Amino acid sequence: MRDGRSAAAFDATGSGAPGRTHRLVLLRHAKAEPAGGVDDVLRPLALNGRRQAGRVGAALAHSALVPELVLCSSALRTRQTWELLAANLGDVAPEVVVTDTLYAAGVKDVVDLLHGADSRVRTLLVIGHEPTMAAAAAHLASSSSDSGALAQVRVGVPTATYSVLESLTAWSEWTDGVADLTYVGRPSS
Secondary structure, three states: OEEOOOOOOEOOOOOOOOOOOEEEEEEEOOOEOOOOOOOHHHOOEOHHHHHHHHHHHHHHHHOOOOOOEEEEEOOHHHHHHHHHHHOOOOOOOOEEEEEHHHOOOOHHHHHHHHHOEOOOOOEEEEEEOOOHHHHHHHHHEOOOOOHHHHHHHHHOOOOOOEEEEEEOOOHHHOOOOOEEEEEEEOOOO
16 A cells, blocks of 8 residues: 555546546445544454455455555555455455545545546545545435435445446546446445
């Protein structure tokens, strides 16, 4: 993992290949240990969260949602979610950007990060926190989105839940209502 932006993952031109679907997967980190004696940013995954993260990785691989770029909050629980998830993706090595921005991000912060993604990236995974992951999915979802999925993100999502959005629009142009929210899921326990 690296901190910062790589030239391979980020493209300032924003030019996109026409007709290429861009898929965004917004994932709330897996179940963490309760708040207590450590700083919130240092809270690790609970044992159940470790199992959840592995199941999310298997589900993403099974659904052909293996990311080419991962934007991950710098919190310990999100980084651990990525590490355990990645172990179940197969033989892939996506670009991983760990950023403090996602720790306390709002929807605008998430959209701003998307705008920096190279348009050649077809599947982008963001691992962050609630309520931002669900709120970003609701913000980006078009009126033609799956109604059940849209209802779910409007009320928030539990740990280890991911939302899938798809659009032909280049990342640099993603804004409210730009993508179809096609799925919200959480692997079974």
